[in-house]
Structure formats: C-alpha cells, structure tokens
Amino acid sequence: MKNVACQSASHLVSRRTLLSNMLAGAAGIGAAGQFVRPSVAAAIEAKQKRVLIVLLNGGLSQFESFDPKPKTKTGGPFRAIPTSVPGTHFCELLPHTARQAHRLAVVRSVFAEQVPGSHAAARDYVETGRSPVLGPYPLLGSVYSKLLAGKTDLPGNIHITPSRSGPRADAAFLGPQHASIALPGGAAPRNVDRPAIFTAEADEARYHLRDTADLRFSQRRRTAYTEAYHSSYDRALQLIRRKELFDVGLEPAADRDRYGSHDFGRHCLMARRLLGEGVTCVKITHSNYDSHMENFNFHLEQLGEFDRPFATLLDDLDERGMLDSTLVVLLTEFGRTPQIMPDLGRDHYPKSWSVVLGGCGIQTGGVLGKTNDDGTEIVDRPVHVGDMFHTYLRAVGVDSKATHEGRNQIPVAAPERAPVKELLA
Amino acid sequence: MNRRFTLLWCALALVGGGSRVAHGAAALHEEIDRQVEAKLPTWKLARTADPADDEEFLRRATLDLTGVIPTAAEVRAFTADKSPDKRTRLIDRLLASDEYARHMAVVFDVMLMERRPDEHVPTAAWRAYLADSFRQNKPLDVLVGELLGSDGFQPKTRPAAKFILDRDVAHDAIVRDVGRLFLGVDLQCAQCHDHPTVTDYHHAHYYGLHAFFAGTKLFRQADGTSGLQETALREVTFASVFSPDVQKKTGPRVMDGPTMEVPVYKAGEEYVEKPTAKVRAVPKFSLREALSKTLPRAETREFSRNMANRLWAQLLGRGLVHPLDMHHSENPPSHPELLVLLADELVAMKFDTRRFLREVALSRTYQRSSLAPAGVSPDDVPEESLALANFKGLSAEQLLASVVRATGSEATLEREIDQAVKETLKNVKSPPDEDARLKARDTERAKRVAEFVDLFGAPAGTPEGEFQASLTQSLYLANGPSITGWLAPEGDNLSGRLMKLTQSQEIADEAYLSVLSRRATPEEARATAEHLERVDDRSLAIRQLVWSLLASAEFRLNH
Numbered sequence: 003m004k005n006v007a008c009q010s011a012s013h014l015v016s017r018r019t020l021l022s023n024m025l026a027g028a029a030g031i032g033a034a035g036q037f038v039r040p041s042v043a044a045a046i047e048a049k050q051k052r053v054l055i056v057l058l059n060g061g062l063s064q065f066e067s068f069d070p071k072p073k074t075k076t077g078g079p080f081r082a083i084p085t086s087v088p089g090t091h092f093c094e095l096l097p098h099t100a101r102q103a104h105r106l107a108v109v110r111s112v113f114a115e116q117v118p119g120s121h122a123a124a125r126d127y128v129e130t131g132r133s134p135v136l137g138p139y140p141l142l143g144s145v146y147s148k149l150l151a152g153k154t155d156l157p158g159n160i161h162i163t164p165s166r167s168g169p170r171a172d173a174a175f176l177g178p179q180h181a182s183i184a185l186p187g188g189a190a191p192r193n194v195d196r197p198a199i200f201t202a203e204a205d206e207a208r209y210h211l212r213d214t215a216d217l218r219f220s221q222r223r224r225t226a227y228t229e230a231y232h233s234s235y236d237r238a239l240q241l242i243r244r245k246e247l248f249d250v251g252l253e254p255a256a257d258r259d260r261y262g263s264h265d266f267g268r269h270c271l272m273a274r275r276l277l278g279e280g281v282t283c284v285k286i287t288h289s290n291y292d293s294h295m296e297n298f299n300f301h302l303e304q305l306g307e308f309d310r311p312f313a314t315l316l317d318d319l320d321e322r323g324m325l326d327s328t329l330v331v332l333l334t335e336f337g338r339t340p341q342i343m344p345d346l347g348r349d350h351y352p353k354s355w356s357v358v359l360g361g362c363g364i365q366t367g368g369v370l371g372k373t374n375d376d377g378t379e380i381v382d383r384p385v386h387v388g389d390m391f392h393t394y395l396r397a398v399g400v401d402s403k404a405t406h407e408g409r410n411q412i413p414v415a416a417p418e419r420a421p422v423k424e425l426l427a
Numbered sequence: 428m429n430r431r432f433t434l435l436w437c438a439l440a441l442v443g444g445g446s447r448v449a450h451g452a453a454a455l456h457e458e459i460d461r462q463v464e465a466k467l468p469t470w471k472l473a474r475t476a477d478p479a480d481d482e483e484f485l486r487r488a489t490l491d492l493t494g495v496i497p498t499a500a501e502v503r504a505f506t507a508d509k510s511p512d513k514r515t516r517l518i519d520r521l522l523a524s525d526e527y528a529r530h531m532a533v534v535f536d537v538m539l540m541e542r543r544p545d546e547h548v549p550t551a552a553w554r555a556y557l558a559d560s561f562r563q564n565k566p567l568d569v570l571v572g573e574l575l576g577s578d579g580f581q582p583k584t585r586p587a588a589k590f591i592l593d594r595d596v597a598h599d600a601i602v603r604d605v606g607r608l609f610l611g612v613d614l615q616c617a618q619c620h621d622h623p624t625v626t627d628y629h630h631a632h633y634y635g636l637h638a639f640f641a642g643t644k645l646f647r648q649a650d651g652t653s654g655l656q657e658t659a660l661r662e663v664t665f666a667s668v669f670s671p672d673v674q675k676k677t678g679p680r681v682m683d684g685p686t687m688e689v690p691v692y693k694a695g696e697e698y699v700e701k702p703t704a705k706v707r708a709v710p711k712f713s714l715r716e717a718l719s720k721t722l723p724r725a726e727t728r729e730f731s732r733n734m735a736n737r738l739w740a741q742l743l744g745r746g747l748v749h750p751l752d753m754h755h756s757e758n759p760p761s762h763p764e765l766l767v768l769l770a771d772e773l774v775a776m777k778f779d780t781r782r783f784l785r786e787v788a789l790s791r792t793y794q795r796s797s798l799a800p801a802g803v804s805p806d807d808v809p810e811e812s813l814a815l816a817n818f819k820g821l822s823a824e825q826l827l828a829s830v831v832r833a834t835g836s837e838a839t840l841e842r843e844i845d846q847a848v849k850e851t852l853k854n855v856k857s858p859p860d861e862d863a864r865l866k867a868r869d870t871e872r873a874k875r876v877a878e879f880v881d882l883f884g885a886p887a888g889t890p891e892g893e894f895q896a897s898l899t900q901s902l903y904l905a906n907g908p909s910i911t912g913w914l915a916p917e918g919d920n921l922s923g924r925l926m927k928l929t930q931s932q933e934i935a936d937e938a939y940l941s942v943l944s945r946r947a948t949p950e951e952a953r954a955t956a957e958h959l960e961r962v963d964d965r966s967l968a969i970r971q972l973v974w975s976l977l978a979s980a981e982f983r984l985n986h
Contacts, residue, residue, distance in 0.1 A: 211975035
C-alpha cells in the first residue's frame with residue numbers, strides 16, 4: 003500500500019510553471035541551478051511526502067466557512083460566495099480560500115459519536131480517529147513521524163503553537179522520538195540555544211568527550227539503546243547548528259508582507275520554510291474559534307486572519323511543485339450549533355461539521371456529503387472522523403489497515419473504520 | 428478452547444502445590460538461576476555473562492531498590508569491604524531503608540496512576556499512603572484489595588480510592604486498567620469487539636470485569652468530600668460494534684473464572700439505606716467490594732502471575748511475559764516454569780514484596796554484568812535469555828535524583844526552592860504560616876520534578892515503556908538551565924570539589940566515582956588529563972568533563 007502515486011490535478015500545472023520559471027531564470031542568470039533555491043530542489047528530488055495540518059482550534063463554525071446556509075434561520079448574517087469550482091460556495095469570510103477551491107476537497111458531513119465536551123479530548127478524537135476514552139493513541143503527526151518520515155536529520159513532527167505552551171506528549175505508545183517538537187508562538191524549539199558559557203567550539207568539544215565515553219561504554223554491550231541515545235545528541239547538535247531553520251525573519255521581506263505580520267501569517271510562512279526543508283509533518287494551530295458568544299464577530303476576526311495566509315501558502319506550495327507531494331488537512335475538533343444562541347453565539351456541535359483536504363493523494367475540486375437546509379442533520383454520505391483518519395494516512399500512501407509494530411500490535415487506525423474512497427485520487 | 432481449559436487446570440493443580448521453600452527445596456534465588464541457566468540452549472547460548480563487578484552491582488541495586496545512584500563515598504566503602512556476604516547485606520540494608528519505601532511509592536504510583544493529573548486525591552497523600560504501605564511491607568493482595576475496595580470516605584483508606592476516583596470513576600478506564608495492572612491482560616481492544624489480534628481476549632472478558640464496576644458512581648457529600656457509591660446491579664448487556672443488534676449479557680466474572688453469585692433482594696431492599704440525592708447508595712451486596720476480596724488472592728491465578736511478573740520486571744528490566752499486560756497464549760512467557768514458580772512463591776510468601784524482591788536480587792541472574800563475554804556479540808544475545816544484564820533507562824524521577832546527587836546539587840536545589848517559595852509568598856498579604864510554607868515548598872519541588880517528568884516520563888495514561896531518547900530530551904540535558912546551573916563550580920558541589928583538586932588522576936577519580944559510580948580506567952584517566960591540558964580555562968574544562976559523563980549513555984542507563 004505504500005507509495006501510492008500522487009496525482010493531484012495541479013501536479014502537471016505546477017511542474018510546468020516551475021519548469022518555465024526555471025527556463026526564464028536560466029535565460030536571465032545563466033544557470034538553472036542558481037535559480038532554484040537549494041531547499042526546493044532538494045524537496046522535489048526527494049519526492050518525500052509531507053503533510054501540513056492546520057488545526058482551527060476551538061471549533062470552527064461550518065456555517066461561517068465551508069457549509070454556508072444563507073437566508074435560512076440558522077444561516078447567520080453572512081453571504082455565500084462562488085468559488086473557483088463552479089457550483090460550490092463558501093462563506094464570504096473566505097474570499098481567498100474560495101479561489102483555492104479547485105485545489106481542495108470539502109467534506110461537509112463529518113461526524114463523531116459521544117464526542118467529549120472538552121476541547122482537548124475532542125481534538126484527540128479527530129487527531130487519532132478514535133474516541134479518547136479508548137486512548138491515549140498517537141496523534142496524526144506522530145503517526146506520520148513514525149510511518150512516513152524517512153531517514154532524515156530533521157524532526158519529523160513539528161507543531162507551531164499559538165502561544166508558549168509546554169511539551170505535549172502526543173505520541174502515546176510510539177514514544178517520545180515521535181512526539182511533536184513545539185515551536186511555541188512560532189519561536190525556535192526550547193533549549194536550542196547553547197548556554198552562554200559554551201562557545202560553539204567549547205560546546206562541540208563536550209559533545210566529543212561525550213561521544214568518546216559512549217564509544218568506550220558500548221564496547222561489548224548491547225547497542226540499541228546506546229545508539230538511540232547517541233543519535234538524539236547528534237540530532238540535537240544538528241538542530242543547534244541549524245537553528246536558523248526556525249528564523250522566519252530569513253525569508254524574503256516580500257514574502258513576509260504577502261503572509262502578513264500577524265501570528266498566523268508568520269506561522270504559515272514558517273510552515274512553508276519547514277516543509278521546504280523536508281520536515282515530514284508540520285501542524286499549525288490557529289486559535290480561537292470557540293464562539294459561545296458573538297459567533298459572527300469572532301469568525302469575522304479569526305477567518306479574516308486565517309484566509310489570506312492559508313491561500314498564500316497553498317499558492318506557494320503549488321508554485322514550488324510541492325503541493326503534489328504535500329497533503330493539506332484543515333481540521334477542527336467539532337462544528338458549531340445551527341441554533342444561534344441569545345448572545346449571538348453558537349455552541350459545540352458534534353453531529354456534523356466540515357473538514358477540508360488538499361494536495362497529495364486527494365481528489366480535489368469536489369464536495370463530499372451534504373447537510374439539510376438548516377444544517378441540523380447530515381442528509382448524504384456521513385463520514386466518521388475515524389474514516390477521515392484512515393483517509394489522511396492513505397492519501398500519502400500509509401497503509402491505515404496495518405498494525406503498529408511491537409507493543410500489543412495496535413491497529414494504526416480504528417479497525418472498524420475505512421478510508422473514504424471518494425476523497426482519494 | 429481446549430487449550431485454555433488445560434492451562435487453567437494446570438494452573439489450579441499448581442496452586443495446591445505449596446511453596447518450594449516451605450518444602451525445604453533450594454532457596455528461590457538458587458532455583459531461579461538453575462532454571463534460567465538450564466534454558467540457555469533454547470537460544471543456542473553456551474554461557475552467561477560474568478557476574479557484575481562490585482561497582483556495577485552497587486549502582487544497579489541502589490537504583491532499583493532506592494531510586495538513585497550511590498554516592499561516591501558509598502562506592503568507595505563498598506569496594507573496600509572484603510567480606511563475602513557484602514552483597515546480601517547491601518540488599519538487606521537497601522530493602523530496610525526509608526528510601527526503599529519512598530521509591531516503591533513512586534514506582535507503584537507511576538505504574539498504577541500512569542501520571543494522570545490529580546482529580547480527587549492529591550498525589551502527596553497517595554504517595555504517603557503507598558510509602559507507608561511499603562514501609563510496613565503490607566502484602567500486595569491486601570494493598571490491591573484496598574485500592575479496589577476503598578470508597579474514599581474512611582480517612583485511613585481514602586488515598587487508596589485514588590485508583591478509581593482519579594480515573595474520574597470512568598468505567599472503561601477502570602476496567603481496562605484493572606485488567607492490565609492487576610491481571611496482566613490488556614482488554615482495550617476487547618471493549619468494542621473481540622480482540623482483533625489476540626484470540627484469548629474476548630469481548631465477554633471485558634464485560635465480565637465491567638459488571639463489577641458498572642454500578643459504581645461518584646458521590647459528593649454535603650461537605651464537598653467526594654467518594655464512591657454503588658447502584659445495585661446483577662449483570663450488564665453489551666454488543667459488538669461489528670454486530671450492534673446482537674445484545675449479549677454477562678454477570679460479574681474475572682476472566683474465565685466462575686460468574687459471581689449475587690444475592691437476590693426484593694425490589695426496594697437492595698440498599699443499606701434507601702439512596703436519595705443526599706443519601707449515598709450503598710448496596711447490601713457491593714460488587715466492587717466483592718471484587719476487592721476475590722481478585723487479589725491466590726486463587727486468581729492471573730493476579731499472582733501478574734504481580735510476580737511485574738516485580739520481576741522492576742529488577743530484570745523486562746517481564747518473563749513481555750509486555751507486562753500481554754499475558755496470553757500467543758505471547759508465552761520466556762521461562763514458563765519459572766513464571767509458575769515465581770507466582771507460587773509469591774503466594775506462599777503471602778505476597779511479601781520485600782522477601783520476593785530480596786530473592787530476585789540475590790540471584791546470579793540479577794547480578795550478571797551487562798558486558799558480554801569476550802568473543803560473544805551482545806546483540807546476538809536475546810534480552811529474554813537473561814544471559815546478559817538488560818539495560819533499563821532511568822525513570823524521570825531516578826534521573827533527576829541521580830543528576831542532583833552526581834553533581835552534588837542538593838544544597839543548590841534546596842536554595843533554588845527556597846528562593847522560589849520566597850517569591851511566591853511575597854505576594855501573599857497575610858504573613859504565611861508554617862503550613863503554607865511547607866505547601867509552597869512541596870509545590871516548588873513538584874514543579875522541578877514535573878520538568879523532568881514532562882520530558883522523560885511516559886504521557887499521562889500510558890505505561891512507562893522501553894527506553895527512548897528524543898531530541899527534546901537531549902536538548903534539555905545539553906542546554907537546559909537547570910543542568911547548566913548545576914555544572915557551575917560552587918562550594919562543595921562536584922565541580923567545586925574538582926576545582927580544588929590539582930592532580931588529573933584525582934580529578935578523574937572524583938568525577939567518575941560521583942557520576943558513573945566507578946573509578947576511571949587508566950585510559951579514561953589519561954583522556955581526562957589530556958582534556959584538562961588542552962583547555963586553558965579550568966572551570967570550563969571541568970564543566971565539559973562533568974557534562975560529558977552526565978550525558979553519557981552509561982549514566983542515562985541502569986546497566
């Protein structure tokens with residue numbers, strides 16, 4: 003099941019764009035190699051599949067985004083606008099994303115059973131595809147780190163969080179090497195700076211002493227643990243040497259302007275930078291959509307921040323020929339109630355909501371599933387979050403019906419669920 | 428089905444056999460060695476590793492039984508002791524120490540609660556209860572009986588109710604963990620259907636255990652105290668997610684054991700007092716209480732086998748059945764007769780933890796070196812053969828305690844905590860009393876432990892697994908402010924002591940004894956001398972040296 007060929011619709015186009023750019027560059031500068039940035043070149047060569055997860059934290063309203071119900075009693079004040087796919091409409095709060103619709107697949111009929119009221123547990127549900135009372139299971143990013151990341155010096159699972167937050171043990175039984183590396187507020191990972199007392203030279207000298215000690219110790223001893231330990235220092239040192247990887251300020255100023263100076267814009271640019279360098283899975287959390295009051299102002303503000311950078315990132319991934327090898331997953335933990343509450347809020351609604359996919363392995367340009375006119379019920383093709391979880395894996399060629407190696411042979415995804423064939427290219 | 432019956436029959440036959448020790452046979456530790464060594468040909472092994480030398484043994488036993496590396500002085504004293512029974516005396520001294528009780532409290536807390544956040548019973552009270560239990564060497568069947576039976580309303584046993592209360596009284600979590608932790612069977616996948624890969628685990632097993640807890644609920648007294656109440660139930664119904672329309676029923680039952688007889692009361696007479704919103708539901712026949720008496724006892728073979736396997740794993744680094752919660756026919760024990768023997772002996776000892784650990788620690792098997800004999804490739808010696816000592820990663824708590832001890836930072840740590848307490852209490856308006864100060868100290872100490880636990884412990888709700896090394900961990904050990912601070916020479920801490928020494932041999936010995944609990948080899952002493960020669964700044968050179976030992980695999984592992 004591995005290495006399913008990615009055949010997204012934009013594949014050929016983007017490759018052609020890139021080629022023509024290269025030719026233009028070659029004509030102008032004289033050598034194609036000088037034009038293509040090394041990291042982009044490396045990404046294309048490697049054909050390594052990557053994943054971008056954008057988590058809209060708090061519960062995005064499907065009404066104010068991908069399943070608008072204008073002029074109904076549940077629809078709220080916003081209009082629906084046409085998208086780049088004839089016949090498909092998004093909420094008017096997403097004008098830029100609407101122009102990307104041909105690169106996306108919208109699922110309007112996602113649901114789960116017995117979704118916990120707590121946001122954290124509901125997020126675990128959508129990111130593991132299983133009810134959190136059964137868990138803990140590894141989150142999607144950790145599964146990719148384990149099953150998709152090849153031999154790379156870079157961390158396989160990076161999480162750009164909106165604020166400074168502690169380490170999150172999200173890899174469960176897959177182990178800490180697959181836990182996400184947090185970039186709190188988009189800053190570099192913790193402890194990536196050398197202590198003041200150690201200059202680069204003095205610092206590397208102590209690693210050398212450490213390595214020598216390990217070498218002596220591992221003579222005639224088992225090597226599995228010592229090698230894993232050694233490699234963790236190797237990777238630490240590589241990251242310390244390459245901490246500019248996390249300096250989004252090194253991206254061209256024009257790009258920084260295109261993405262915007264607010265946090266989510268910077269985080270999207272950071273994601274582009276990391277994916278371009280070959281990081282397997284980058285997750286951005288955008289907070290906060292939990293609009294129990296003032297739902298409409300909330301979404302106006304939040305989606306106003308989200309819309310342009312997200313669309314820009316899709317454009318750039320495509321432009322760089324990366325979209326065909328990068329799965330894009332736009333998630334939220336549950337939907338919001340059709341009913342509009344007295345304070346103009348919408349509460350949590352686990353009976354149906356929307357999830358959007360794009361890029362690698364996804365059949366784009368369509369809408370799957372349908373809710374009724376008021377958006378209270380799914381009327382066509384309900385899709386369980388567990389089925390979505392299978393789909394996220396299958397899209398990049400990971401066999402979601404397999405079991406994890408080792409401990410207890412736990413199925414990679416809920417065994418009673420299956421990938422959504424209509425979504426897969 | 429037949430095979431299971433046979434196994435059950437064998438198990439029952441053996442329960443009646445009584446203790447080898449009681450029958451005047453060889454001591455348990457000798458029998459352990461005999462069986463382990465007889466089994467070597469299975470793996471085509473001609474011999475075992477040599478016995479661990481004194482330093483390796485001292486470090487291992489001190490870590491396993493008290494949770495921290497020995498001090499340099501202890502290493503010096505132990506290696507200087509020429510008496511032939513010094514290892515036995517060491518084991519006895521460690522087992523009798525208060526550090527043993529406190530270490531076991533941490534080991535059992537982590538094993539039983541798996542680092543869940545506190546809900547009803549604070550960790551401090553729970554650890555104190557566990558430490559007290561191990562201090563008085565409370566038999567394991569009694570301890571587990573208290574964990575299952577306590578309703579949280581009796582002050583003496585309230586902490587024991589943490590096992591159920593702090594799982595939010597969620598039946599699924601309780602049933603799964605009673606299965607895993609007390610019976611050695613992970614029925615997680617059998618919650619919704621028969622286990623997809625383990626044919627021994629059935630949907631009905633899950634619900635048989637579930638029936639004991641299905642009536643248990645949270646009750647809050649008028650004063651806010653939370654505890655347990657119980658609806659009177661006799662059976663539960665369940666259906667597979669694959670065939671939701673087929674409803675099945677089961678009464679309370681431990682695995683394949685008999686279904687428990689539940690006395691029948693007239694409707695309205697099931698309770699001691701008619702339950703209301705204010706009156707706690709206490710059934711005349713409490714299934715949970717019945718389980719607390721039925722599960723942890725000799726007749727429940729799964730229980731004694733599981734506890735023996737878990738105590739064994741604490742010292743040997745892996746269970747005879749491994750993973751610890753996967754006892755089933757397709758995952759047989761590496762040494763089946765030995766597991767039967769250990770379970771029998773644990774029963775014969777009346778679940779005496781100290782005595783059991785003592786016997787295991789006395790064995791040659793436990794006291795083997797992790798160094799392979801010359802000419803043998805260590806990676807060709809399977810871990811389950813026990814022919815070579817298995818590595819164990821230091822737990823988060825062991826690592827913190829050992830880093831502090833190695834760097835001699837006890838005083839620094841206390842001062843840092845004092846400072847933080849002062850900062851916290853500065854903002855309190857009324858003058859803080861002693862109680863508030865102690866509480867603030869506990870909180871600050873817990874914060875420092877939490878820093879390690881977050882990085883080196885398993886995530887909440889999962890068992891501490893095999894040793895793993897992550898990038899985040901090594902970045903913390905390399906650049907984190909705590910450790911960088913403890914490396915700075917100060918007073919009598921390790922770097923401070925090393926700064927006062929002039930001979931490179933002395934420096935090497937003090938550093939190696941303090942951090943790695945052994946003397947430097949001539950080669951290491953020479954390398955240390957060269958390093959000190961090469962780096963002009965002595966303070967920098969010392970920090971580099973100490974860090975390189977702290978960050979070495981030899982320190983990170985219990986070997």
